[in-house]
Amino acid sequence: MTTTPTSRPVTPVLEVQDVTVTFGDRPVLDHVSFDIAPGEFTGLIGSNGVGKTTLLRVILGLQKTSSGSVRVLGEPLRHRSRALGYVPQKVILDPDVPLRARDLVALGLDAHRFGLRRRSRDDKNRVEEMLDAVDARDFADARVGSLSGGEQQRVLIAHALISRPSLLLLDEPLANLDPKSVQEIVALLHRVSVQHGVAVLLSAHEMNALLPVMDRIVYVTNGKAASGTTEDVVRTDVLSELYGHHVDVLQLHGRVLVVAEPSADTDHLPSHATLHLD
Amino acid sequence: MKFLFAPGFTSSEPVHVALALGAMVAIVSALVGVFTVVRSQSFAGHALTDVAIAGGAGAGYLGVNALTGFVLGSLTGGVAMETIGVHRVRSRDVATGIVLGAATGCSALFFYLEANSGSTTGSTQRILFGSLFEVAPGTLPVVGLLGVVTVAALALIGRALLLSSVSPEMATVGGIATRSVGVIFMMTLAISVGLSSVAIGAILSTALLIGPAASALRVARTIRGAMVLACILGVVATSLGVLLAYDSYNWTSRHSPLPVSFFVVVIVVTTYALTYVPFLRRRATSGRS
Numbered sequence: 318m319t320t321t322p323t324s325r326p327v328t329p330v331l332e333v334q335d336v337t338v339t340f341g342d343r344p345v346l347d348h349v350s351f352d353i354a355p356g357e358f359t360g361l362i363g364s365n366g367v368g369k370t371t372l373l374r375v376i377l378g379l380q381k382t383s384s385g386s387v388r389v390l391g392e393p394l395r396h397r398s399r400a401l402g403y404v405p406q407k408v409i410l411d412p413d414v415p416l417r418a419r420d421l422v423a424l425g426l427d428a429h430r431f432g433l434r435r436r437s438r439d440d441k442n443r444v445e446e447m448l449d450a451v452d453a454r455d456f457a458d459a460r461v462g463s464l465s466g467g468e469q470q471r472v473l474i475a476h477a478l479i480s481r482p483s484l485l486l487l488d489e490p491l492a493n494l495d496p497k498s499v500q501e502i503v504a505l506l507h508r509v510s511v512q513h514g515v516a517v518l519l520s521a522h523e524m525n526a527l528l529p530v531m532d533r534i535v536y537v538t539n540g541k542a543a544s545g546t547t548e549d550v551v552r553t554d555v556l557s558e559l560y561g562h563h564v565d566v567l568q569l570h571g572r573v574l575v576v577a578e579p580s581a582d583t584d585h586l587p588s589h590a591t592l593h594l595d
Numbered sequence: 596m597k598f599l600f601a602p603g604f605t606s607s608e609p610v611h612v613a614l615a616l617g618a619m620v621a622i623v624s625a626l627v628g629v630f631t632v633v634r635s636q637s638f639a640g641h642a643l644t645d646v647a648i649a650g651g652a653g654a655g656y657l658g659v660n661a662l663t664g665f666v667l668g669s670l671t672g673g674v675a676m677e678t679i680g681v682h683r684v685r686s687r688d689v690a691t692g693i694v695l696g697a698a699t700g701c702s703a704l705f706f707y708l709e710a711n712s713g714s715t716t717g718s719t720q721r722i723l724f725g726s727l728f729e730v731a732p733g734t735l736p737v738v739g740l741l742g743v744v745t746v747a748a749l750a751l752i753g754r755a756l757l758l759s760s761v762s763p764e765m766a767t768v769g770g771i772a773t774r775s776v777g778v779i780f781m782m783t784l785a786i787s788v789g790l791s792s793v794a795i796g797a798i799l800s801t802a803l804l805i806g807p808a809a810s811a812l813r814v815a816r817t818i819r820g821a822m823v824l825a826c827i828l829g830v831v832a833t834s835l836g837v838l839l840a841y842d843s844y845n846w847t848s849r850h851s852p853l854p855v856s857f858f859v860v861v862i863v864v865t866t867y868a869l870t871y872v873p874f875l876r877r878r879a880t881s882g883r884s
Contacts, residue, residue: 377768403768408761414633415815421761428758429770431751456883458816473765480769 328391330355330400330483330516331376336385338371344540345371348385351535351544353484353518358510360527361520363537369520370406372537373488376518377403390483399429402477402515406488410469412462418472419457422447425479447475450509467498471505478513485510487519491526499526506530524551525572551575601842610841613727613855615735617833620794621803623742625825626749627787628808629818630780634760638688639676639781641801642695643788646672648797649698650789651722652705656712661722662734665797666741666789672698673785677778725796727837727855738790745783745790752776757818794833795856803829806863813870832862 331353338346345368353359363369374380376387378394386393389400402425410416423444427434436444448457451471456464461472470490477485487506491499507530510517521527524534528547535544536551536559543550543559550556551573553566560577567574604610631640650668651661672694679690706719721729749756755776759766763773791800807828808821815821836859843853 377764379764379767399770401768403765405762405764408765410761411633413812414760415812415817415821416757416761417817420817424754424758424761425769428754428766430754433750433753459883476765 327355329353329388330357330390331518332386332388332391333372333376334386334388336372336375336387337383338368338375338380339383346375346382346542347540349537349540349542350385351542353516353533355483355516356510356514357516357532358507358530359516359518359533359535360524360531361518361535361537362524362527363520363522365522367537368540369522369537370488372542373486373518373520376486377401399480400483402480402482402485404470404473404477404485404487404490406490406492408469408473410462410464412460414460414462416461417458418453418461418464418468419444419448421461421472422453422475422479425476443479447479450478450512451475451505467494467502470494470498470502474506474509478509478515481513482515484516484518487517489520489522491519491521491523503527503530528571528573547573600838601845604838604841607841608732609728609730610837612730612732612735613837614834616730616738616794617727617837617855617859618830619735619738619742620791621807621829621833622826623745623787624791624800624803625807625811625829626746626822627783628804628806628829629812629822629825630749630753630756630760631784631804632808632812633757633818634780636784637801637805639691640784640788640804642676642691642698643669643672643785644792644797644800645695645702646698647788647792647800648722649701649705651792651797652702652709652719655718655722656705656709660734662737662789662793665792666786668698669785669789669792670782673781674778677781721796722792723796723798724854725792725794725799725856727794727833728840728852730793734793738793741786741790745786748779748783752779756780795836795859799856799860802860802863803832806860806867807832810863810867810870828863828866832859832866835859835862 329352333349333351336346336349337344349372361369361372371380375382388394389398394401423436423440426440426443427436448454451474453468453471453475456468461469464472474485474487490502490506494502503526506517506519509515531547533544534547534550535542536556538559539561541559543555551566553564556566556575557563562577565576567576631637647665647669650664650666650671652664653668654661654664675694676690679693709718755766755771758769759771759773759776766773787804788800791803795803807825810828811821811825815824836855839858840852840855844850846853
């Protein structure tokens with residue numbers, strides 16, 4: 318963590334202010350605001366279809382907003398700044414393309430530069446360092462398209478990290494992974510976040526796997542968001558207000574369950590409420 | 596040796612021109628082809644050949660040189676496809692189909708007009724299927740220049756193209772202007788289709804564009820390796836095609852050579868089939884330790 322000589326607070330890596338997005342007449346995000354401090358590990362939690370991907374796309378500058386602003390390191394986002402790293406949810410990698418894991422990682426370093434160039438010794442070392450950081454050394458020379466989902470995820474993380482971004486954004490990196498891989502990826506992201514001093518913002522529809530590592534939670538539902546520490550946000554009163562219905566937050570063997578009142582209009586309630594009791 | 600190289604092969608000027616043109620076109624097509632296959636734009640590549648046919652037919656009717664017609668036609672088609680098709684893959688596909696249809700209609704008109712003007716001497720055959728032996732030597736420098744420009748453009752945007760093919764969004768976030776890069780690539784694709792139309796005919800130019808690249812991508816270990824291998828496969832296919840066509844003069848009692856393009860395509864397709872031999876494939880795709 319960086320310390321400034323004065324006592325002024327550190328500039329947040331990300332400031333989302335009053336962001337509203339509408340698709341047609343339908344508001345997808347409704348005055349969403351939150352900040353992320355340098356190095357913070359943040360979970361963007363919500364059921365499927367509540368606008369998590371849209372919010373990530375707004376932050377990345379891939380989605381226009383109706384109102385509100387996004388600032389990265391105190392400045393409006395410019396893609397050339399390369400301050401953000403991004404791992405999308407669906408990347409279809411073709412096993413018929415001879416792109417090795419190490420090639421995809423290296424593209425994070427110089428794909429934006431024009432012309433032929435020989436990668437320097439420093440560049441090569443950096444690629445190796447990234448492959449090590451995500452435990453991808455064993456399959457560094459395999460075609461990315463031939464790797465398993467968890468392995469591809471790790472290569473994509475290394476690709477995103479190699480340009481030394483201040484904030485790493487991941488869209489549902491834990492979806493479609495088996496429970497063991499989920500734990501591995503969460504542990505890896507936490508380790509990388511600490512070692513490389515990079516803030517992480519990842520979306521997930523289930524928060525329990527992230528509870529041990531999250532510094533901050535941004536809980537999204539109905540296009541509205543509440544942000545803070547898990548203790549501040551995952552509470553009966555806060556989430557009930559966010560949902561607009563009464564929900565109960567239960568603690569069970571160190572896991573959190575958000576449970577809806579049976580009589581309520583179930584359309585707006587968390588689909589994961591009664592799942593994940595394993 | 597006399598059996599392989601029929602008399603006069605090494606001293607004939609049309610053969611020299613055919614070999615040189617074939618090699619240049621094969622190299623440009625192979626390099627552009629690797630990116631075409633990686634970006635899954637084979638259909639766009641094929642559609643451009645239809646536009647090239649319209650350009651070639653129009654040039655024939657107007658009495659302009661065929662290469663000009665092919666390249667201008669194909670470039671116009673490429674720009675039209677990029678303009679209609681927005682970023683999504685599906686609309687790109689639709690844009691390609693629309694342009695393809697329009698171009699084929701124009702070809703029908705130009706071929707009709709030319710046939711009715713009574714000037715036709717096998718030009719339909721030449722536009723569709725090419726004739727390496729009848730290319731004027733003066734065409735060579737023009738093809739060479741266009742080829743160099745195309746390859747230089749690819750060298751400039753190669754890595755950006757590669758990352759955009761993995762994920763356009765990752766590329767955008769990484770600071771790449773994916774839209775401009777896509778337009779530039781479409782131009783190189785259009786020029787390469789125009790060039791190979793002169794060599795092996797507009798219809799068959801897809802074979803030279805996609806065939807060597809697809810074969811190389813299946814067995815190479817790296818993209819760079821695939822580019823080198825695709826060039827070699829392309830040059831071997833065109834050179835061997837020229838040789839076999841020249842030899843074929845003596846195969847029948849009619850003493851008329853079979854089309855070069857036929858041999859080139861047979862070699863290209865056979866090579867691709869060979870990449871399905873499991874041994875070659877396994878070597879390329881492993882890489883775990």
